[in-house]
Amino acid sequence: MAIVRVEVTYKRGVEDPEAITVEKNLRILGYDSIKKVNISKIYEINLGDTKRDAEDLVMEISEKILSNPVIQSYRILR
């Protein structure tokens, strides 16, 4: 039973609509100094009992379910 953490972020140059909304809300509320917000998601996955290699399984899940490989990248955190 392994717990693995995966970080998913938007690739450089791809606009994150949520980050843009946060930046806009910050401006509206008067936080004018703030230049930039980047958002990433951390998935903490309890793999349960499996015969598969943990890293191999997490890479597969990350590519199929947790991220959109066209616009996002992921990395397994140690």
Place this chain on the structure above:
Amino acid sequence: MAIVRVEVTYKRGVEDPEAITVEKNLRILGYDSIKKVNISKIYEINLGDTKRDAEDLVMEISEKILSNPVIQSYRILR
């Protein structure tokens, strides 16, 4: 000019609809061993030029904009 990272998570006992959807999708796709998925968001904020104390400013933003204090908690990462 400081860059600060804030992690926002759902409080214990509060259901995260996104995590539940990910768990469901994993089951549908045959990843039956996986017991639990927890998701947190990391906001990396470039505070820009401000006279305010960075931690004080980030706490204010986290409570007002980045999290819903009723169901989520945040912590400033070092």
